[in-house]
Amino acid sequence: MNKKPVFYDSSGKRRRRFALAIVAFFALLFLAIATLFATVAIPSIGQNLPFSIGRAPIKAQPNGITSHTRINFHRALSRIGLVKTPPKPLKDTLSMAFYTPWDDASIASLSRHINDIDWLSPGWLSVTGADHHWTEFPDPQGHAIINNAKQKPKILPMVQNVSNGEWDGKNAAILMRDPAARLQFLNNIEKFLVKNQADGAVFDFESLNKQTLPFYLQLLKETHDRFSAHHWILTVAVPVADEAWNLSAVANVSDKLILMAYDEHYPEGEPGAIASNDWFLDVVEQATQNLPPEKVIVALGSYAYNWKKGSDTDAISIEQAWLTAHESGTVPVFDKETGNTHFSYSEAGILHNVWMLDAVSFYNQTKMSHHLGFNALALWRLGSEDPSLWNIFGKGHLIHNGANDTAIVADPVKALSHIPAGTEVDIEGTGEVLRVASRPVAGERQIDLDKEGLITDERFSSIPLPYAIERAGYRPGMIALTFDDGPDQKWTPKILDILKKEHAPATFFIIGENALTNRNLLLREIKEGHEVGNHTYTHPNLGMASANSTIIEVNATQRLFQAFTGHSLRLFRAPFFGDAEPTTADEIDPVYAAQKLGYLSVGLHVDPNDWQRPKKDEIIERVMEQVKQATSQHSAQIVLLHDSGGDRTQTIAALPDIIHQLRANGYKLVLVSDLINLKRDDAMPPLSPVERVSARWNFALFSCLGASVIALRWIFAIAITLGILRALFLSAFSIIQARKENRLIFPPIDPERTISVLIPAFNEEAVIEASIRRVLASAEVNNIEVIVIDDGSTDNSSQIVESQFADDPRVQLIRLSNGGKARALNHGVQKAKGEIIIALDADTHFEPRTIARLTRWFSDPKLGAVAGNAKVGNRINLITRWQALEYITAQNLERRATVLLNAMTVVPGAVGAWRAETLRQVGGFPDQTLAEDQDLTIIIQEHDWAVRYDPYAVAWTEAPETIRALARQRFRWAFGTLQCLWKHWSIIKNRRPKGLAYIGLPQSLIFQIGFATISPIIDLALVISIMATVFAVYQHGWVQQGDDLQKMAAYWSVFTLIDLMSGVVAFALERKEKWSLLWLLIPQRIGYRQIMYYVVIKALTQAIRGPKVGWDKLERSGHVQTESNK
Secondary structure, eight states, X not given: OOOXXXXXXXXXXXXXXXXXXXXXXXXXXXXXXXXXXXXXXXXXXXXXXXXXXXXXXXXXXXXXXXXXXXXXXXXGTTTTTTTTSOOOOOOOOEEEEEEOTTOHHHHHHHHHXXXXXSEEEEOOEEEETTTTEEEEOOOHHHHHHHHTOSSOOEEOOEEEOEEXXXXXXXXXXXXXXXXXXXXXXXXXXXXHHHHTTOSEEEEEOOSOOTXXXXXXXXXXXXXXXXXXXXTOEEEEEEESSOTTOOHHHHHHTOSEEEEEOOOSSOTTSOOOOSSOHHHHHHHHHHHTTTSOGGGEEEEEEOOEEEEETTSOOEEEOHHHHHHHHHHHTOOOEEOTTTSOEEEEEEETTEEEEEEEOOHHHHHHHHHHHHHTTOOEEEEEOTTTSOGGGGGTSSTTOOEEOSSSOEESOSOHHHHHHEEOXXXXXXXXXXXXXXXXXXXXXXXXXXXXXXXXXXXEEEEEEEOOBOEEEEEEEOOTTEEEEEEEEEOOTTTHXXXXXXXXXXXXXXXXXXXXXXXXXXXXXXXXXXHTTOEEEEOOSSOOOGGGSOHHHHHHHHHHHHHHHHHHHSBOOOEEOOTTOOSSOOOSHHHHHHHHHHHHTTOEEEOOSBOOOGGGOOOHHHHHHHHHHHHHTOOSSSOOOEEEEESSSSOOHHHHHXXXXXXXXXXXXXXXXXXXXXXXXXXXXXXXXXXXXXXXXXXXXXHXXXXXXXXXXXXXXXXXXHHHHHHHHHHHHHHHHHHHHHHHHHHOOOOOOOTTSEEEEEEEESSOTTTHHHHHHHHHTOTTOOEEEEEXXXXXXXXXXXXXXXXXXTTXXXXXEEEEOSOOHHHHHHHHHHHOOOSEEEEOOTTOEEXXXXXHHHHGGGGSTTEEEEEEEEEESOOOSHHHHHHHHHIIIIIIHHHHHHHHTTOOOOOXXXXXXXXXXXXXXXXXXXXXXXXXXXXXXXXXXXXXXEEEEEEEEEEEEOOXXXXXXXXXXXXXXXXXXXXXXXXXXXXXXXXXXXXIIIIIHHXXXXXXXXXXXXXXXXXXXXXXXXXXXXXXXXXXXXXXXXXXXXXXXXXXXXHHHHHHHHHHHHHHHSTTSOGGGGGGHHHIIIIIHHHHHHHHHHHHHHHHHOOOOOOOOOOOOOOOOOGGGO
């Protein structure tokens, strides 16, 4: 035939044009990405915003009690002779820390230092009240930190008898006296510790009277017995200066005792040192006189008390104490008599005295503990500590300087002189619009040591400072409704309808990816008098992202909004930012990153948690209750609701009543910009003429992206629907075909029919002899000739044929130069004498009756070809088993269905018979495509010849055994199919033959080529959606997620179920197949499909480029086994 191969471009023009198109695509992609990174300049407001510091003046007071002391530091220690007395032997090092999950600063400290501690005691449990109510405090953040720790500490949850800051000693006493209550308590704690995979517990029961302590001992004994079975550690927190406690008795029924060596002066008493050195040594020494040293853990405090004359005392962190000193204009002073740090100030005429246990006190008390022989230390508590104490506490901070002497660090001056910048937050002003006034600043102090290594003085040259946040927007009587996470085509229009009906303005904080396909809703929001803010593009937790990620997120949404509306966004709300009091750097950094770009961050104080989908009345009640609780120090003027992110039915039902009740209570509904005296055009500045030029490019970019997203949704739905219909179609028609086949009287086998078997061979020495012998051994076939066409083999294929079959007149050998399979077959057709021609691949093994079964159908004069049942014969690994499954559930099932409708597109080269007259009429095997068997099957049907399928004519073929070999073979198949579809497009155009025009070729185009082309995009989108949903659920729970992924998952599940049912049908029709293959169907659809995607896309690319694509020879392994020799 010698026509030019389909798609071949000898000039190379298409290849060059394709390369230019790829370059242009990546250039546009680069510009699109650059757009996201380029900082968007927001016009300045041109007026001062109402940010102010709303705090009473603070005046420093002289630190007279400490500033002139001349007392020798060692006098307080001389009673036990710390300087002169040799230290006691140290036990094993242990670093323990207490953690309070209700404190954001404690969570942040845990995250930073989880890998520095050996034991962690989280405050997860309490038992209080007359009914001994058992409370488990939820702590998802703490659990996540613990589970992700590189070196997970032992977890000993703390059980306390505290409620709302009050110790419930009375009811704890009743619990301990009641055996039934004790049993229930033990059951509760055992269940909790098992569920949380804990290593024990810390009992911290306080305010117990002397009469209760014996019963407490009984509870501890019962607990210790229960814990022993689990090898859990029972640790008891005990006071160090309460004579009523028999610590030896407690030690006998527990594993460890924690000595709470602090609160010498406590909130209810007079101001003073929290743990002076003299007191510390006294109480620790006395408490441990009769205790086994290995059971002792000394708890050291690192926190501060702020005593206010005539008022309650505040327990504050060290950082808060430093900040207060800075704002009062004073400097903390080290009290050499007590070893604690102190300062005082006056605010609004009230005298404040602040005492603290900083890292210097911690260091000295650690040295004292070591001297007494105790090296197991606990920190009270994470979140309130001096951050520099982590340079002297925790794993890796003990250096042994001899048998009994231990230094905490090699150089305490170096360890403690530099104080890290503050990690907490100073919030000033009133309102819910935020500005970062200043970032954290590190501090410095000078430290004096004596010759024994004790610190005798510290002097601050600069105090470490935290973030400073200013708030604005306090406008009593005004309420701003805000809606997050939209726009949503289902929920946002309903909200806008209500707002329009009620003449109520609102502020919408949009997510860019939601706005991408909802430009009409953005325009409607602006048209109807609302304002819009930036809520990032994908709604990530920016506290877990980098500053660059924040910039990309807000820039992408800004660019989109500019392109779609002609306005910029100035208002910003970080996702997962739940209020107007950010308390950690993770929450503030995104605010600061957006602020540097010109944004104003909008918080909130009214949050009914409608994302959790409470009932309508509960949403209304929560909004009104929180609004009415507003004060001059805690405004409640910005309400958070949601118009996307899940089912918003209850929010929409509640919204009219919220509006009505707010107005009935005298509140005016306003925009967020109204709260800070901004015009609406300042909150959404119109673009300048220059900005509009770039916005046109962005409009094109985002319009294309939006159209692509919409198209992808439709493609997914259409693809799943068509896939389901195809599976049902193939299954139904295969069953019909099988039933007809069961009623069919098969034509008799004519053993005298002349048959020519053509075996094209190129380097087939491994399999050629066995292939010939199997053909010659065929049953019920008397007149057979075998023609081997050697297509330029470089191995011993021809020599083997000559040496083994030289004396057999039924075998002929034709030698050719290499010219391709179709050319070789056509030479064989010219030489063939049989009325039926069978083209056989050298690696294929026919069963004894296969040839007879194939040829029996040719008594029908209209029949041009018969397809047999090809099966994989080398099922030796996962790749070949997947192919075996494919042959059964896809290829053979498809042949059964399509032959019934005269729509079969392939008589396989592995097992097919052809009428010689037909072959000669159509010019033999075509050589314009790589799929000569498919090409020929289509051609003979165009010439009105019929084809059929015989499932009993079985051939066992050798399938590729590696991914690489499979990809090479399937590329040839895919490229050949493309060539055939292109070559025979006129069949579809002319609608003849009808079976091929309406079913055969369209299903090949849609399912073999089209599906494989678009499926990678669908699969990638599905994977991204799943990952994004999993991450979002981890961050904020399942309830807030939309239903898109759920719908996709439902469609996918239905499709997979029907696909599996179709596989069951295929196996039922293949009577002798092994059902054990069926379990591979779903893994095959996931893993195997990726290879098919690759080869189809590669085939399409090559078809566009136009290179000459040749036959890619598959290396034979000779592993084929037929059913008879398995």
